[in-house]
Amino acid sequence: MASDKRTMTLNLTGPEMEALEGLASRKDLSKTAVLRQALRLYEMVDQRIAQGDKLVFEDDKAEKKSEVMVL
Amino acid sequence: MTSYAIQIRRRSDSDEKGELVDAELVDGIKPEDLIEIESEWALPRKAIRQQLLDAGIRKNDPNWPGSLHWDWSSQVKAGKLQYAGIDGWAIRCEGRWQGAMLYDDATKFARVEADLGKPLVYIDYIESAPWNWEVKAIGQRGEFESVGARLFAAAVRHSYEQEYHGRVGLHSLRQAEEIYQGWGLDPFGADPSYGYLVYFELTRQSATKWGETK
Amino acid sequence: MKTDTKNYQFPDQDWFDRMGEIEARNGPVGAGGIAVRLEDATGPTGHAVGVFGQFVELYRRREGLSVEQLAEKADIDLAELVAIERNDEQDPSPRTVYQIADYFKLPQDRLMQVAGVTTKKSGNLQKAAVLFAARSEPTAQLTPEEDAVLNEFVKVLVDNTD
Numbered sequence: 001m002a003s004d005k006r007t008m009t010l011n012l013t014g015p016e017m018e019a020l021e022g023l024a025s026r027k028d029l030s031k032t033a034v035l036r037q038a039l040r041l042y043e044m045v046d047q048r049i050a051q052g053d054k055l056v057f058e059d060d061k062a063e064k065k066s067e068v069m070v071l
Numbered sequence: 072m073t074s075y076a077i078q079i080r081r082r083s084d085s086d087e088k089g090e091l092v093d094a095e096l097v098d099g100i101k102p103e104d105l106i107e108i109e110s111e112w113a114l115p116r117k118a119i120r121q122q123l124l125d126a127g128i129r130k131n132d133p134n135w136p137g138s139l140h141w142d143w144s145s146q147v148k149a150g151k152l153q154y155a156g157i158d159g160w161a162i163r164c165e166g167r168w169q170g171a172m173l174y175d176d177a178t179k180f181a182r183v184e185a186d187l188g189k190p191l192v193y194i195d196y197i198e199s200a201p202w203n204w205e206v207k208a209i210g211q212r213g214e215f216e217s218v219g220a221r222l223f224a225a226a227v228r229h230s231y232e233q234e235y236h237g238r239v240g241l242h243s244l245r246q247a248e249e250i251y252q253g254w255g256l257d258p259f260g261a262d263p264s265y266g267y268l269v270y271f272e273l274t275r276q277s278a279t280k281w282g283e284t285k
Numbered sequence: 286m287k288t289d290t291k292n293y294q295f296p297d298q299d300w301f302d303r304m305g306e307i308e309a310r311n312g313p314v315g316a317g318g319i320a321v322r323l324e325d326a327t328g329p330t331g332h333a334v335g336v337f338g339q340f341v342e343l344y345r346r347r348e349g350l351s352v353e354q355l356a357e358k359a360d361i362d363l364a365e366l367v368a369i370e371r372n373d374e375q376d377p378s379p380r381t382v383y384q385i386a387d388y389f390k391l392p393q394d395r396l397m398q399v400a401g402v403t404t405k406k407s408g409n410l411q412k413a414a415v416l417f418a419a420r421s422e423p424t425a426q427l428t429p430e431e432d433a434v435l436n437e438f439v440k441v442l443v444d445n446t447d
Contacts, residue, residue: 033234040156040177138315196317204313217305219314246312253307
């Protein structure tokens with residue numbers, strides 16, 4: 001499971017690369033690790049939403065909720 | 072799916088340590104495995120449950136094992152293993168599943184101040200087979216030891232592999248709180264958003280005792 | 286800062302013996318399970334019976350009633366009430382759930398859902414039931430935790446918006 005890895009070349013815009021580097025720094029991960037985690041997170045969110053769950057940002061102070069992704 | 076050869080210790084009645092028995096640590100369990108696990112554990116669960124009831128012990132009693140009602144095959148229904156970020160490890164020995172663990176390495180983050188917001192391996196569920204439990208109330212002594220420790224070590228290793236530096240998080244069943252304390256995890260108190268189970272975290276520092284990179 | 290995981294070493298047997306001893310001494314290992322609890326399917330609708338039983342027990346204790354007293358006041362079968370609270374393999378009869386809801390002045394259909402008598406899915410109720418599946422000590426008075434959790438659950442139960 002952990003052993004077989006494939007290689008890919010990635011083209012990112014300037015801002016995207018900055019975002020990636022910022023995340024890598026804050027999360028203390030290599031850029032590869034950031035993208036791998038992001039991918040797993042994206043996939044799970046996407047599948048759960050497809051199953052009817054909702055992803056929501058909740059603002060306790062303003063007592064507001066806003067949905068993050070809609071199909 | 073990968074397998075690692077390990078050994079687990081049979082519990083001994085005497086002062087001598089029990090024998091080491093060859094076992095298999097399976098990395099990457101499949102839905103079929105979850106079903107097989109529960110098919111092996113269902114009747115032993117039922118037997119323990121009946122013995123507890125016969126001994127006058129009710130659910131929610133401190134002596135009632137917190138995971139007695141679990142059903143690993145229900146995780147198949149819940150579709151947990153379909154996500155790339157959720158996976159599991161299990162231990163097989165003497166033709167039986169001895170322990171299992173499901174973890175999430177995509178959506179959970181450290182709560183400890185020093186590494187706040189950094190990703191970790193979160194253990195969704197971990198359990199040792201019912202025949203491995205010590206249940207004093209009915210005089211049951213476990214068969215194999217350190218099954219949980221072996222699975223936990225696998226979580227730490229996976230954490231290192233994801234570059235999370237060994238960080239692991241979990242919500243402890245009440246009966247197991249002293250275990251995680253003893254293993255070096257930091258307690259964060261009862262979590263109201265998780266049924267008041269205590270959240271524990273293995274920090275980057277404490278993780279080094281659980282395995283090193285040479 | 287990459288970690289060279291090809292050279293990751295598991296701890297040695299001595300470590301596992303020591304950690305294993307801590308594990309053996311302190312009750313079976315276990316973590317997680319709130320969601321599994323909810324999926325603990327014994328009712329015909331596949332809904333968690335455990336939540337309903339716990340709810341009835343806590344609510345009854347908060348009212349200061351014994352099992353016999355509640356059975357009498359709500360006009361329900363004592364044996365069934367005992368079985369419900371004990372979370373034995375029980376499909377509570379619709380009439381019993383109705384009587385309990387009526388006696389405690391709680392919304393019928395919501396309690397029916399919790400008891401697994403009906404199947405309509407309610408997102409908030411599901412979530413509340415998950416939060417509700419908290420441990421509780423078998424003593425007479427409710428602990429502050431139990432009280433708080435019970436309140437939260439009742440709030441969602443009577444809340445008309447979904």
